[in-house]
Amino acid sequence: MMLLKNRKSWHIAENQVTPERLYLSRRQIMQGFGLGLGAALAGPLFRAGAAYALPNFGIAKKTNYAGDEELNSYKDITSYNNFYEFGVEKSDPAKYAHALITDPWPVEVTGHAERTGTYSLEDLIDFNALEERIYRLRCVEAWSMVIPWVGVPLAGILKKFEPTSKAKFVRFETLANRAQMPGLRSRVLDWPYREGLRMDEAMHPLAFMAVGLYGKPLLGQNGAPMRLVVPWKYGFKSIKSIVSINFVENQPQTSWEMQNPSWYGFYSNVNPNVSRQRWSQGRERRIGDFFKRKTLMFNGYGDQVASLYAGMDLAKYF
Numbered sequence: 195m196m197l198l199k200n201r202k203s204w205h206i207a208e209n210q211v212t213p214e215r216l217y218l219s220r221r222q223i224m225q226g227f228g229l230g231l232g233a234a235l236a237g238p239l240f241r242a243g244a245a246y247a248l249p250n251f252g253i254a255k256k257t258n259y260a261g262d263e264e265l266n267s268y269k270d271i272t273s274y275n276n277f278y279e280f281g282v283e284k285s286d287p288a289k290y291a292h293a294l295i296t297d298p299w300p301v302e303v304t305g306h307a308e309r310t311g312t313y314s315l316e317d318l319i320d321f322n323a324l325e326e327r328i329y330r331l332r333c334v335e336a337w338s339m340v341i342p343w344v345g346v347p348l349a350g351i352l353k354k355f356e357p358t359s360k361a362k363f364v365r366f367e368t369l370a371n372r373a374q375m376p377g378l379r380s381r382v383l384d385w386p387y388r389e390g391l392r393m394d395e396a397m398h399p400l401a402f403m404a405v406g407l408y409g410k411p412l413l414g415q416n417g418a419p420m421r422l423v424v425p426w427k428y429g430f431k432s433i434k435s436i437v438s439i440n441f442v443e444n445q446p447q448t449s450w451e452m453q454n455p456s457w458y459g460f461y462s463n464v465n466p467n468v469s470r471q472r473w474s475q476g477r478e479r480r481i482g483d484f485f486k487r488k489t490l491m492f493n494g495y496g497d498q499v500a501s502l503y504a505g506m507d508l509a510k511y512f
């Protein structure tokens with residue numbers, strides 16, 4: 195019995211269940227179906243960040259996890275980025291990530307799980323159950339933003355594969371395609387970009403897999419078509435454009451840890467009291483603000499996540 199839905203059967207089911215909210219396939223959405231652009235843009239491949247208005251996703255539920263803090267603008271969020279595969283300047287991802295081809299998007303699932311293999315984005319993400327979550331994103335470079343993500347809880351995706359008791363960690367990798375990603379020519383990091391979470395962190399209800407923001411599909415620069423958002427950790431844990439999910443027994447190495455193990459720990463929980471990095475971590479500048487503000491432990495999500503680290507010395511496990 196197939197647990198994971200294939201694209202075709204799912205379309206039929208959706209049309210039967212909610213005829214009034216006609217489901218558009220992701221490819222149709224990307225190609226501007228319904229905007230009269232379908233014919234002009236029809237092609238075998240979708241390139242992220244094409245210069246036309248992206249239609250809005252249907253969103254089932256909205257939750258604000260940033261209190262009364264103001265949202266950053268769509269422009270800020272899509273033009274001031276870290277995505278080193280496209281270059282190390284903040285403006286590079288917006289300049290070059292339109293070359294990223296995101297459909298089809300096969301994802302390899304490997305390791306300690308009952309179900310492994312190659313899956314499509316539509317196998318992983320239930321596009322009829324998208325949520326909006328407003329989260330703070332705190333970069334280790336001491337700036338932050340407030341972003342209205344669209345996506346699904348990471349736990350729901352991982353559970354589909356039935357990880358076994360041997361799966362203690364989950365490891366993720368980003369696409370590494372030299373033709374599409376000019377930044378790969380630089381050796382600033384060991385490619386592919388890789389990240390990991392302890393299984394209980396990955397299963398925590400705040401851990402999120404985003405496919406959009408501000409109601410629209412992600413642009414390449416933000417990690418299209420699917421990227422992690424782990425709001426209580428530094429931004430670099432929120433790996434973009436994921437092509438591999440691997441259930442492993444031992445704590446995996448991450449790209450930033452390999453680059454500088456004394457600066458970038460595996461846990462990388464936002465912690466104003468630990469500043470091993472180049473930047474002091476006590477304060478941060480919200481993009482758009484002039485004055486800095488205090489950085490909060492766990493980026494303000496301590497009430498929800500602190501219990502994951504009970505008994506751990508967070509200066510040692512940074």
Ligand SMILES: Nc1nc2c(c(=O)[nH]1)N[C@H]1C(S)=C(S)[C@@H](COP(=O)(O)O)O[C@H]1N2
Nearest residue numbers: 275276277278333368387416429430432434
């Ligand atoms: N593959 C990949 N993922 C990545 C990065 C990267 O360079 N490559 N940068 C990280 C860093 S340092 C941050 S702060 C966030 C930035 O996400 P945003 O550009 O969508 O705000 O993405 C993270 N994910």
Ligand SMILES: [Mo]
Nearest residue numbers: 333334429430
């Ligand atoms: Mo970052």
